Amino acid sequence: MPLKSIYRAPWFVKVVFVVSLFIVFFIAGVSYKHITDLSKSQELVVQTYKVNVELEQILSYLKDAETGQRGYFITQDSLYLQPFLESRSKINNSFAELKSLTKDNPVQQKNLKELNVLIENRLENFDLVSAYTANDEHTELQFKMIFLNGKNIMDSIRVKLNGMIALEEKILKERQDVYKSDMKFTPVFLYSLIVLTLLLMYAAYAKISSNVDKLKRSNQRLEIFKEATKQSEIINKHGSWRWEVEEDKFHFSDNLFRLLGEKPQSFDHTLENFMRYVHPEDIDKLSAQVEQMKEDQELPFIYYRVVHADGSVHYLKAYGRSTVNAEGRVQLLGTTTDITDEIDHFNTLEQRNQELELNNKELAAFNYVASHDLQEPLRKIQTFLSRLEEKELEKFSESGKTYMARINVAATRMRSLIDDLLQYSRTNKSDEVLVETTIDSLIEDAQQDLAESIVAEDASIKVDRLPQMKVIPFQIQQLFSNLISNSLKYRSKGRKPEIHISYLKVLASADERLNNAQSDFYHRITFSDNGIGFDQEYAEKIFVLFSRLHNKDEYSGTGIGLSICRKIVDNHGGFIFAAGVPNKGATFTIYLPVS
DSSP states (O other): OOHHHHHHSTTHHHHHHHHHHHHHHHHHHHHHHHHHHHHHHHHHHHHHHHHHHHHHHHHHHHHHHHHHHHHHHHHOOGGGGHHHHHHHHHHHHHHHHHHHHTTTOHHHHHHHHHHHHHHHHHHHHHHHHHHHHHHOOOOHHHHHHHHHHHHHHHHHHHHHHHHHHHHHHHHHHHHHHHHHHHHHHHHHHHHHHHHHHHHHHHHHHHHHHHHHHHHHHHHHHHHHHHHHHHHHHHHHTEEEEEEETTTTEEEEOHHHHHHTTSOTTOSOSOHHHHHTTBOGGGHHHHHHHHHHHHHHSOEEEEEEEEEOTTSOEEEEEEEEEEEEOTTSOEEEEEEEEEOHHHHHHHHHHHHHHHHHHHHHHHHHHHHHIIIIITHHHHHHHHHHHHHIIIIIGGGSOHHHHHHHHHHHHHHHHHHHHHHHHHHHHHHTOOOSOOEEEEHHHHHHHHHHHTHHHHHHTTOEEEEOOOOEEEEOHHHHHHHHHHHHHHHHHTOOTTSOOEEEEEEEEEEGGGOTTOTTOSSSEEEEEEEEEOSOOOOGGGTTGGGSTTOOSSOTTTSOOOSOHHHHHHHHHHHTTOEEEEEEETTTEEEEEEEEEOO
8 A cells, every 4th residue: 555545544533543662662662661670780889899799798708717726826915816706696696697689690609518517617727826825735737727727718708709609790880781782772772763753653643633624614614615505505595404203302504594584593493483484285195294394204305385473375385304423313404495487487488388279279370271261362362363364465465464463473472372381380380200201302302393493493403312311201391391492592693593402420529510419420411502692691580480581573482491491400400501692602501310
């Protein structure tokens, strides 16, 4: 695991404190051990000093006894025997002290036993010398032998004492060397541990400081979120509430009070106080739903009304769901929303739907009238005009003939206008099913419908191969017919009409004109001609219903054809764009989504 991940881990601070605490205890233990060792070393020094002192004392007592004996031997004065008589007791006391001091040292205990034997021999030698001196019954040779033996014993005692002293000093030196070695290593070791502990504690401090900063930022974000939530509740007209199930306590947000027409925190958070604002007709229903909520600890969507202090009635919607908090207690969290505007909008929409349905009925009646009742008298007018032209035309004056011609043109235009209006009304119905269709066949059918005009104008139509598409067949055929008819109608008088219909499948994101595309791919069908064209500033106007760029005497038409084209493309979820250059021609580009 990377060090950075370990440092960011939530358990890092705990581990650092545990390790630091362990190191502190370890340092304390090591320090205590070395203090104890120092104390023991001091005790050993003192013990060795005491042992050496006692050994020196024994030697001193023997010397005193020897000196006193010599004085008595020379002077025959018993006063000189006093040190000799006291030496035995003093030597016994020193021996007892030495046994206690060297009880943990078997070698010294053995040396003490050997020393004791030598001292006893020396004391017995003292007794022999004293006896010879008192009785005066000795020969000079015997006395010299006894005296020389005493000297030899005394030399052995000195050797033994010096050996014991040397052994004590050796043991002390070995222990001091070990202690010095430990004391030399211990400061470095303890210093390293302290530095490591400080580094760990610094890392822990840095982590805690970082966590505190994060906590501050989190608290700031929470405060911002809390304030944003309050603002959101106000803007969206909803309030929140919480029911602590085990304690049967409620808590209402500030905006829940506003939904009741009151100021925030204007009454105690109890169900009884809340129910005082419920519409009288909804109290029983809401009370039953609340009781069910307490039993199921869930609250499905419920709807009820409340009455504000000003008498206005508001519609509310509530929902609640139970959760378990960090302490393991069950609580129900819920939201209440003011849906009065939604109810008003729904009622308005219902009213408009009724009006729309009525308008549709009126439109259907108009279509019937336009297709039957209006066309019937128009057919009669055209029929009688035809008979007049056949039988009575020669009887009319020139002005009468002119009037007859104008009546005939007006009747023809009216029939075209009625036919186009019927065609436009049919394209308003976009609920027809899309059918997989061969587009080439629809273009051929459109050309068959316009065959007379195409032949009469000697028009040339070049069509690329088009794939099958899911379309409303009769509407797409009408689209093609209108665009071809438009190119023939607005042909240039100086040249033969040339129409080119091309196709390309395009990616929506790659075409700058498809910014609001709902599909990824589109069929692009382009109609280009060499007609009179138009100024680009009119590229949108030409699709407006009854909009005309030319006088009706120059070019025939009702201004509905291109409006029908846009309506058909809209019904297919596509786009249509127009581009023109005066006296050069026009281009219509159609985009139909790839299903």
